[in-house]
Amino acid sequence: MRRIIHLDMDAFFAAIEQRDHPEYKGKPVIVGGLPNTRGVVSTCSYEARAFGVHSAMPLREAFRRCPHGVFLPGRMRRYQEVSAALMKILREYTPLVEPLSCDEAFLDVTGSERLFGPAEEIARLIVTRIEAELELTASVGIAPNKFLAKVASDLQKPKGFVVVKPGEERAFLAPLPISKLWGVGPKTAANLRQLGLQTIGDLQKRSVEELRRHLGETGEQLYRLALGIDDRPVTPEDEVKSIGHEITLSTDTDNRDFLEGVLLSLSEKVARRLRRQGLIGRVITLKIRDTDFHTITRRTTLSQATAFEEVIYQTARALAEENQWGKKPVRLLGVSVSGLQKSETGQVPLFNEPAQQDLRRLHQTIDQIKDRFGEKAITRGRLLIKKGGDK
Amino acid sequence: MKLLCSQEELLRSLQLAVRVIPTKTTMPILNGLLLETRNDQLFCLGSDLEIGIEVQVPEVTIITPGRVVVAGRTLYDIIRHLPAGRIEMGLDQDNNTFKINTAQTKFELNTFPAEEYPVLPEGIRTIRLVREDKTKVSEHTLFTLPAAAFSTAVKQSIYATAPNDSRPFLSSVLWELKEGKLRLVATDINRLVIKDLPVMGEFEEEFLVPVKSLKEMAAIFGDDQEDEIHFLLLNRQLYATSRGVVFYTRLINAQFPRYEQVIPVEFDGQIQCDRTSILTALTRSSLVDSAVKLSLSPDCLNIYAMSPDLGQFSEDLNCSYQDESFEIGFNVFYLMDFLKVIEPDRQVIFNLSKGMKASVLKVEGSEDYTYVIMPLRLNY
Numbered sequence: 001m002r003r004i005i006h007l008d009m010d011a012f013f014a015a016i017e018q019r020d021h022p023e024y025k026g027k028p029v030i031v032g033g034l035p036n037t038r039g040v041v042s043t044c045s046y047e048a049r050a051f052g053v054h055s056a057m058p059l060r061e062a063f064r065r066c067p068h069g070v071f072l073p074g075r076m077r078r079y080q081e082v083s084a085a086l087m088k089i090l091r092e093y094t095p096l097v098e099p100l101s102c103d104e105a106f107l108d109v110t111g112s113e114r115l116f117g118p119a120e121e122i123a124r125l126i127v128t129r130i131e132a133e134l135e136l137t138a139s140v141g142i143a144p145n146k147f148l149a150k151v152a153s154d155l156q157k158p159k160g161f162v163v164v165k166p167g168e169e170r171a172f173l174a175p176l177p178i179s180k181l182w183g184v185g186p187k188t189a190a191n192l193r194q195l196g197l198q199t200i201g202d203l204q205k206r207s208v209e210e211l212r213r214h215l216g217e218t219g220e221q222l223y224r225l226a227l228g229i230d231d232r233p234v235t236p237e238d239e240v241k242s243i244g245h246e247i248t249l250s251t252d253t254d255n256r257d258f259l260e261g262v263l264l265s266l267s268e269k270v271a272r273r274l275r276r277q278g279l280i281g282r283v284i285t286l287k288i289r290d291t292d293f294h295t296i297t298r299r300t301t302l303s304q305a306t307a308f309e310e311v312i313y314q315t316a317r318a319l320a321e322e323n324q325w326g327k328k329p330v331r332l333l334g335v336s337v338s339g340l341q342k343s344e345t346g347q348v349p350l351f352n353e354p355a356q357q358d359l360r361r362l363h364q365t366i367d368q369i370k371d372r373f374g375e376k377a378i379t380r381g382r383l384l385i386k387k388g389g390d391k
Numbered sequence: 392m393k394l395l396c397s398q399e400e401l402l403r404s405l406q407l408a409v410r411v412i413p414t415k416t417t418m419p420i421l422n423g424l425l426l427e428t429r430n431d432q433l434f435c436l437g438s439d440l441e442i443g444i445e446v447q448v449p450e451v452t453i454i455t456p457g458r459v460v461v462a463g464r465t466l467y468d469i470i471r472h473l474p475a476g477r478i479e480m481g482l483d484q485d486n487n488t489f490k491i492n493t494a495q496t497k498f499e500l501n502t503f504p505a506e507e508y509p510v511l512p513e514g515i516r517t518i519r520l521v522r523e524d525k526t527k528v529s530e531h532t533l534f535t536l537p538a539a540a541f542s543t544a545v546k547q548s549i550y551a552t553a554p555n556d557s558r559p560f561l562s563s564v565l566w567e568l569k570e571g572k573l574r575l576v577a578t579d580i581n582r583l584v585i586k587d588l589p590v591m592g593e594f595e596e597e598f599l600v601p602v603k604s605l606k607e608m609a610a611i612f613g614d615d616q617e618d619e620i621h622f623l624l625l626n627r628q629l630y631a632t633s634r635g636v637v638f639y640t641r642l643i644n645a646q647f648p649r650y651e652q653v654i655p656v657e658f659d660g661q662i663q664c665d666r667t668s669i670l671t672a673l674t675r676s677s678l679v680d681s682a683v684k685l686s687l688s689p690d691c692l693n694i695y696a697m698s699p700d701l702g703q704f705s706e707d708l709n710c711s712y713q714d715e716s717f718e719i720g721f722n723v724f725y726l727m728d729f730l731k732v733i734e735p736d737r738q739v740i741f742n743l744s745k746g747m748k749a750s751v752l753k754v755e756g757s758e759d760y761t762y763v764i765m766p767l768r769l770n771y
Contacts, residue, residue: 303553303561304580314557347722348747348765349580351648 001166003119004234005107006141006149007090007126010158012103013079014045017072019135028053028069035063035071038250042074046158082134089129093122098234106146108234120163127161147230148172151180169228174201181225183218191215192222200226243277244285244336245269252291252329259330263320264313265383266335271309275367280305280343284315287334288325295332298323304349305341308359312337392426392457393481394433397450398473398493404435404446405467407611407636412463413439423503424463428456429519437463438509442604444611445515447635457482460503461489469498514625518637533622534573534590538633541588542614543732544575545605547760548586550728553579554602559645563599566629568592576650577602582725583650587759599647600629604640611638654763655749658742659717660687662710663755666737670730672706673723679704682767683723687743688716696723697771717745720769726752729762 009015013031018024028048032055033039041057051066062069083102090097093116096108109119116122123140130138139160141152148169152162164172173180178197179189195214197203203211203226211219224230245266253259274281285299298319306312316335369378408424416422416439425436433451437444459482469491470478479492482502491498553561556579565576568590575586612620612633623630630639672694676683679696686693692710697703729752733739738755744766752762 303556347581347767350578350583350653350749350763350765351580353580353648 002108002110002144003113004143004146004149005109005119005123005126006143006146006153007105007107007123008139008141008153008157009086009103009130010137010139011043011045011049012082012136013043013074014048015136016079016082017070018045020078024070028066029072030059030062030066030069031072031074032062033059033071033073035059035067035069039248044069082136085134086130086136089126089133093126096234096236098236106149106234123161127159144169145228145230146232146234147182147225148228150182151176154180164228170204173226173228174199174204176200178203181222182230183221183225188215188218188222242283242285242336242338242340243270243273243279243281244334246287246332246334248332249330252331254326254329256326259320259326259333260317261382262333263316263335264309264380266333267309267313267316268380268383270335270337271307271312271363272367272370274307274337274340275363278343279340280307280346281337281340282306283337283339284312284319285334285336285338286316286319287332287336288320288323288330289332290328291331292328293331294328296323297334301339305339305343305346306337307343308363310359392428392459393454394428394479395452395454396433396448396478396480398470398475398478400450401448401478402467402470404448404635405463405470408435408437408444408446409463409467410607410611411437411439411442411444411638418509420460420503420507421509422462422464423460423508424466425458425460425505425508427458428453430523436511438511440509441601442607442638442640443512443515444639445511445637449635454481458505459489460505460508461500462503465500466491469500512626512628512639514623514628514630514639515637517625518623518630518632532592533568533594533596533624534592535619535621536573536588536590537616538612538618538620539614539616541612541620542609544573544586544588545609547732548575548577548584549602549605549609550732551577551579551582551584551762552602559599559643560647563601563643563645564605565647565650566596566598566600568594568596576647578648578650581722581765583653583763585650585654585761585763596624598624598627598629599643599645600640601643604629608638608640611636653749654761655742655744655751657744658750659745660712660714660743662687662692662712662741662743663738664692664708664710664741666730666733666739666754667735668708669739670727672708673727673730675706676704677723677727681722681724682720682769683726684718684720684769684771685743686716686718687712687714689713717743719743719745719750720767721764722767725764729764733760 014029017029017031026047028051029045030041030048030053032042037059039059041053041055041059041062043055044053048066048069053062053066079102087097087099090105090107094107094109094112097105099105109122112122113119119142123142127138127140130136137159139153139157141149141162143149143152143164144166148164152164153160155162176199178184178192178200181200203222208220208223211223247262247266282302282305283299285297287297289295300315300319302315312335366378413421421439427434427436431453433448435446435448473493473496476493481490483490487502489500489502548564552564556562561579567574567576571590573588573590577584608631612631618633620631620633627642628639629642630637673683676694676696679701680698682696684695686695689712690709692708694706733754740753740755742751744750747766749763749765752764754760
């Protein structure tokens with residue numbers, strides 16, 4: 001029998017803001033952007049949730065519901081620092097930590113119980129340390145598998161602590177709505193409701209053959225989940241697979257010049273992160289979403305791995321042009337680099353092109369300036385003009 | 392225009408001509424082939440503006456001369472599906488359709504206006520003049536090569552290029568002509584090939600030929616032991632002609648790096664081994680990973696590959712090495728590329744360097760083929 005913990009931080013970004021800015025404590029904090037911008041809520045504090053604000057809600061709507069809220073653009077680097085500290089605590093109790101995002105993770109503590117006591121005790125220990133060391137709160141679910149642990153952690157947020165004991169899986173799931181099942185979105189939920197299924201308990205009473213007839217392969221999977229069966233292992237985080245950035249534009253536009261500016265600035269961010277982590281990558285992926293929410297992603301493989309925005313930008317722009325970007329107004333642009341390797345391993349080139357060496361030196365210098373004086377200390381003329389609005 | 396021809400001969404000619412028709416073009420007329428009669432001969436021309444071809448169709452009887460542009464791939468497909476034997480073709484002046492008739496079948500194709508077909512490059516006309524008066528050949532010809540030798544040279548150089556790279560020196564091959572020798576130089580930035588061919592001629596020239604054109608050239612002229620290819624350079628276009636075929640390509644205007652500088656002259660160790668034994672060993676190694684480690688020690692070459700996901704591979708080969716032991720990493724496919732295009736029974740020489748320096752591979756007993764290759768940094 002495995003002992004799996006799912007740990008999920010409570011209103012992570014908002015809680016960090018409230019901790020770093022005591023004046024926000026007790027106030028509805030909404031992280032995602034300024035109230036009249038076009039983004040969506042990324043996290044909001046429990047005070048804000050009382051007003052009906054939730055994550056993924058458009059910021060305008062959040063503002064309508066909660067006009068006196070504290071709207072913040074978010075400080076990703078700060079959140080990542082805290083996330084790293086959090087993961088470090090988790091890894092002290094088991095090497096089998098699988099982060100799902102920056103504020104949630106699965107832990108397989110089956111083998112750790114002999115060292116630290118039962119899973120319940122380990123979870124208590126972790127939650128206490130998070131409160132003491134990070135001044136943040138978390139909810140946990142403890143169960144024999146990942147699915148149950150995740151459902152459990154979500155049940156009594158914030159500061160939830162729910163244990164599903166072996167043998168109690170079916171009873172635990174029975175009263176819950178079918179939408180709690182993994183892989184049940186609005187569409188499948190509607191399908192299931194048509195079959196007269198409201199709760200997971202309803203599903204448990206049907207036969208697997210019947211579900212397979214109506215839903216095919218998915219039906220069988222849902223049936224297993226409904227009985228609380230899930231043998232997916234907890235797989236520790238792999239090395240970074242890709243580094244990317246994307247942005248939703250403040251207005252949809254087909255202005256090529258402007259879009260190129262945005263692409264360049266995204267490429268610059270990606271390149272800077274690559275260099276900071278000592279990585280180079282060969283696969284460049286471009287993502288474009290148009291005004292009708294039609295999304296395309298296109299990728300290309302370079303003959304030589306890179307960490308330079310010049311190369312990333314040129315490649316991404318060539319992909320964009322091949323796909324006639326701007327034919328319809330563009331809503332979102334994204335650039336990412338994958339096929340990563342450490343910059344000090346791999347193929348050595350025969351020709352050191354002067355242009356490449358110049359680029360390397362240029363970026364070394366610019367990176368040093370930014371490290372010392374901040375990201376805005378030095379920037380491209382092209383990007384300055386863009387921020388100024390009209391040319 | 393009206394003529395009689397043989398299905399087999401026409402098909403063979405069209406097969407060559409359709410190769411240059413672009414797959415995507417903003418100029419629809421380039422999807423056409425130009426059929427033109429001249430001096431009682433039929434010529435078939437195609438181009439994508441970068442490369443082009445003129446093929447003389449053998450065994451044709453011209454009844455009335457003329458010029459017409461018809462959809463190239465369609466024409467080729469039609470001829471391909473006609474029975475062997477005689478075909479009668481002609482332009483119907485009244486409704487501008489092109490008729491293709493055999494005893495039982497009749498095709499009537501729409502045509503493009505022939506006067507809108509792009510003007511043929513100057514060189515095609517020069518070559519026609521040369522052809523008509525054989526004595527002038529030497530005046531314009533850069534050099535002549537046996538088709539088989541040319542085909543081998545292309546095969547031995549083209550793999551070390553990066554045809555889709557935006558940097559011109561990686562997507563083309565340098566042709567250096569001097570002292571009775573044609574030298575092809577190709578690189579994809581990680582490795583470099585130098586291939587020398589003896590040629591007749593006094594010219595000194597240097598130019599870059601796009602990889603794609605070179606591939607076409609090798610395919611069009613094949614490796615017929617009998618054939619000779621004449622090369623001409625006219626107005627920054629390279630022409631290659633053999634029998635009734637003229638192929639031309641634009642050249643790339645760019646600087647090729649000073650490649651002589653990257654060829655090392657001193658090495659840390661030399662091994663000689665049988666081409667086929669080492670190729671088969673490296674092929675086995677490539678099943679595990681694209682990185683390979685060569686470890687040299689007295690009388691032994693060890694080939695090792697390791698992949699965290701798959702497992703590992705190791706093989707010992709006998710070799711005549713006597714110096715101190717050292718290791719070097721390579722992309723195994725880079726080594727295989729070189730070995731694959733060498734005759735099976737030859738011996739190969741690896742001149743290896745320690746550290747992050749280039750190594751040089753050659754065929755034993757021959758100085759006309761040099762492969763310069765950079766190592767792979769390995770962390771095992």
